[in-house]
Amino acid sequence: MTRDAEDFDTFYATSSRRVTAHVAMMVGNRAEAEDAVAEAYLRAWNRWHRISAYDDPEAWVRQVAYRHAVSAWRKAVNRLRAHRSETTDRHVEALNPDHVAIVAALRQIPADQRRVIVLHHLAGRSVAEIHRETGIPPGTVTTWLARGRRALAAHLTDRETYETGREHRDV
Structure with a gap:
């Protein structure tokens, strides 16, 4: 060899x-x-x-x-x-409930946001590294990361737990 x-x-x-x-x-x-x-x-x-x-x-x-x-x-x-x-x-390939939930949530957000979220949070790339790898301007990467996180949070929030917790605080 x-x-x-x-x-x-x-x-x-x-x-x-x-x-x-x-x-x-x-x-x-x-x-x-x-x-x-x-x-x-x-x-x-x-x-x-x-x-x-x-x-x-x-x-x-x-x-x-x-x-x-x-x-x-x-x-x-x-x-x-x-x-x-x-x-x-x-x-959907079921590995574990968290993985399935994350993959399902990622599918719900725009492809550009999904790409930078995966590169940053799963591949461990910095904004500068994402820019070098993809050619996406750093400011756009930062914006898409913020928007993607917000979009993911909306899809990953356990509404029942959230609403139950909210009801107890209001009482």
Whole structure:
């Protein structure tokens, strides 16, 4: 095995699950994310001599996977429109109740907000790193983070607990 192959294997082993989880959260579908991430790692392998020299090869793979997923989604939508067919693939992979709730809430907010929320809170990226990875201006990242957090809070609030707690305070 060559040095490049060993480096890539190590990179893949240490980052692939994390990148897949991030992209799945961004696009809202685990199967689509897995396909996109596989394609991104293939592209990274084909360019490993260059990609390995980047400050953050994982960000490159995540960006390529996200773009591939969006492109695949657009192609699928166009195909569906062309054939006037409908799909009902709304399967939610149940890992645990919190994960399901977060994924469901993420699906309810705009894609741009969802993307920066996942990159910041799940991938651990700073606003500057999100800017470098996506090209989104830092001020816009900050705005989308704030709006996304508010939107998520509305979808993640346990209304029954909230209303019950409120009633007790009013008494």
